[in-house]
Amino acid sequence: MTSERDYYEVLGVDRNATDAEIKRAFRKLAQKWHPDVNKDDAAHERFKEINEAYQVLSDPQRRQAYDMFGRAGLGGAEAGFGDFGGGFTTGFSGFGDIFDAFFGGSQASVRRGRPAAGSDLRYDLRITFEEAVRGVEKEITFPVLDRCPDCSGTGAAPGTSPVTCPQCGGRGEVRTVRQTMLGQMMNVATCPRCRGEGRIIETPCPTCKGDGRTERRRTLRVSIPAGIDEGHQIRLSNEGEAGPRGGPPGSLYVAVHVAPHPSLRRDGTELYHELEISIAQAALGTRVKVPTIEGEEEIEIKPGTQPGTELRLRGRGVPHLRRPGVRGDLHILVKVVVPTKLTKAQREHLEAYAAEAGEPVNRDGSGGGLFERVRDALG
Numbered sequence: 355m356t357s358e359r360d361y362y363e364v365l366g367v368d369r370n371a372t373d374a375e376i377k378r379a380f381r382k383l384a385q386k387w388h389p390d391v392n393k394d395d396a397a398h399e400r401f402k403e404i405n406e407a408y409q410v411l412s413d414p415q416r417r418q419a420y421d422m423f424g425r426a427g428l429g430g431a432e433a434g435f436g437d438f439g440g441g442f443t444t445g446f447s448g449f450g451d452i453f454d455a456f457f458g459g460s461q462a463s464v465r466r467g468r469p470a471a472g473s474d475l476r477y478d479l480r481i482t483f484e485e486a487v488r489g490v491e492k493e494i495t496f497p498v499l500d501r502c503p504d505c506s507g508t509g510a511a512p513g514t515s516p517v518t519c520p521q522c523g524g525r526g527e528v529r530t531v532r533q534t535m536l537g538q539m540m541n542v543a544t545c546p547r548c549r550g551e552g553r554i555i556e557t558p559c560p561t562c563k564g565d566g567r568t569e570r571r572r573t574l575r576v577s578i579p580a581g582i583d584e585g586h587q588i589r590l591s592n593e594g595e596a597g598p599r600g601g602p603p604g605s606l607y608v609a610v611h612v613a614p615h616p617s618l619r620r621d622g623t624e625l626y627h628e629l630e631i632s633i634a635q636a637a638l639g640t641r642v643k644v645p646t647i648e649g650e651e652e653i654e655i656k657p658g659t660q661p662g663t664e665l666r667l668r669g670r671g672v673p674h675l676r677r678p679g680v681r682g683d684l685h686i687l688v689k690v691v692v693p694t695k696l697t698k699a700q701r702e703h704l705e706a707y708a709a710e711a712g713e714p715v716n717r718d719g720s721g722g723g724l725f726e727r728v729r730d731a732l733g
Contacts, residue, residue, distance in 0.1 A: 518554075591605050617645050
């Protein structure tokens with residue numbers, strides 16, 4: 355069951371938070387609570403709650419509706435998505451219903467004589483870090499209310515057709531006039547008999563019971579662009595639920611979740627790797643292998659490399675989503691590791707170096723000497 359906590363509270367941001375602050379808070383929490391990283395039993399629900407809050411607050415229109423009306427303004431359970439199981443959710447239609455509830459059905463004329471549109475759907479897709487950087491094509495399968503094959507979505511039994519609603523004459527709305535102290539007032543409301551569609555079905559289709567839709571499983575191939583990031587969504591128009599009785603279909607939103615990489619960290623189009631080397635390797639130089647998206651690559655560590663040195667592999671980062679051909683860099687952050695234990699021979703070599711350099715050291719191995727000072731300086 356999804357939490358009813360305030361979405362701003364879930365992400366730990368102020369109600370006046372900028373888009374950048376919301377995204378930064380989401381990325382930090384997602385990295386902590388992602389089920390692929392956090393094995394705590396509560397991680398799945400916590401991550402779902404974080405993602406739900408981000409999907410609402412990162413969308414300007416949905417955030418505005420949430421700020422005005424709370425969860426009711428999102429037009430469906432759990433930020434507009436009712437859980438369908440298996441990573442698949444449905445909903446977030448119906449802002450007009452909220453409008454009607456507050457303003458007495460004044461949008462009825464907008465929907466006059468037209469079947470309602472189908473709900474938008476959402477599919478949560480998990481991909482690897484490498485797939486997010488390179489791009490990938492995935493096949494997804496999900497349940498959906500689709501047009502009934504027997505009545506072609508009309509809801510009427512084969513051989514019959516819907517007829518004009520006798521109560522509203524096909525307008526989809528009914529008008530009543532009443533006398534008030536201010537004069538005549540006209541109230542416009544959705545026709546209760548045809549529910550605003552302007553037509554009624556006298557002989558419902560036995561397969562779909564007059565709804566015009568039946569549930570089935572649909573399979574699609576989805577192209578995931580190179581450079582996509584955690585929390586991004588791909589909108590597939592007309593791939594959502596079919597509308598009842600011939601109404602237009604909604605959209606399918608594929609929400610992408612990216613598994614973290616064991617040794618690379620991403621920030622936008624830039625990648626970062628923390629490389630640990632020894633004191634000797636830093637002083638004398640060496641060649642080491644570092645991970646990249648394309649596989650391990652050997653790089654040179656020059657003699658005298660200092661702790662905190664940054665080496666940059668240009669064009670080895672993440673492709674820019676909206677600028678084809680542009681790719682970020684891979685940053686190698688050098689960390690010099692001081693050994694916590696030394697063999698007798700290693701200590702003798704360091705003592706000889708210290709003596710030649712004129713640096714005092716503790717010969718008995720206690721604190722305060724060269725080894726400890728180097729460790730403190732590099733720590």
